[in-house]
Amino acid sequence: MVGERFAELHRQEGVFVMANAWDAGTARLLTEAGFPALGTTSAGLAHALGRPDGANAVSREETLANAAAIAAATHLPVSADLESGFGATPEEVARTIRLAASAGLAGGSVEDSTGRAEDPVRPLAEAVERVAAAAEAARSLETPFVLTARAENFLHGRPDLADTVRRLRAYAEAGADVLFAPGLPDADAVRMVVTAVDRPVNVLAGGAGPRLTVAELGALGVRRISVGSALSRTALAAAHAAARRILTDGTFDFGDVPSVREVNATLVGQVTAG
Template structure:
């Protein structure tokens, strides 16, 4: 059931205000309604969807334009319906090269019950993985215009994808983030930064809140270390679904290779799993 306007506005204001709070916050990434309920029950302040988590659930590769906009928004709507928390979405590259369609993605995200979303400057094409600067800027401008036209404060995150796609150019990454800030993006994000020095450089170069990816395959940082660098928001991307897949892989490997079922001793008890699927907090 779609959110009513008052509930969506409440969530939007709460999400906006989190970015101005004295301390940075962790925004974990559920990949379905069930994981959204679990994270809600643990007391997190907001949730964000994960494109990789959804792609893996659908049996597809991430980052190759194999998940449609409609599938992404249906997943995000299910997450939003499963929680009373603000939900932002990984909207990939807006599911289009055309700026007008990027703006349409933001409008459709709002219709799905979201109060925030991120737009990448990645193309999804291996031969040319990142949009040229001018094209990337046009797309962020279109996303900002669509977000600002909504009847609630939609938090738009603009992402510079260089480091995720083998372009370790910190100067260009900062240039892009500064331009996205000037265009009106609310949050800035450069996933895949190689070290805390790069994180500090990004935070010092912009005036808007910076999101940093933790729990990736690279360096592992603590929330305290990232806070000391000036980070305002910490996401964990595909780490949770990858951890879940690791558990499944280990379990079925035991079954296949040993013919034993010892993994079940560490499984969540059925009653506890069932209880976690109960609604928590207020809903529309």
């Protein structure tokens, strides 16, 4: 079962990379590439819908429908970016976890951000209550569900490492299986988080943080690496650059792009003309 396989990845020695898909097609592409697990990306989904990320602009229903499509497209465990849990109350956060499991997901993350620019991070006590509700819901499921709790300080202009560690410890005590503080600025900060907590730590690669390799992050004690929206932003950047060349140069040089036949073979296992 995918939930147990996902949990086992976190118990094994060493580090693994969880690539983030934003639709069924990219899920199949990343599965074929050989990753052991996949995540979703709230930013990748929001941008595909033409909306901003982190502003409560995508609904729970849209998020779970996207995550379900990704899970159905791969045999790999999938962990969903559930933003702040899609609810004003802990009970609604718990409901989100149960719905995520019903959608075929092996795990999910709940963050302590609010989506409000004027007040971006929840008070600690409120955030802990929400993580505890999510953890209780996860434990009540018939199949394993890996709950990741995220401390969002560094993504919202609050570079307070001591408070971030305090939050992560509190989330672990509340029942989180994996801890995640996106935006950590350097290797020293990563090392401090890893050594300060007693749960597997996920680190975000491809963001504004340090450009550390898989081996370097593994040596720091990181158990899981995710790439967030980096791959979706890479795809958008490539499309935008190609579009600009058409308009400015009048050329159609798209680089080393696979044919439709090749994409068909990769994504759906069929060789058809296009």
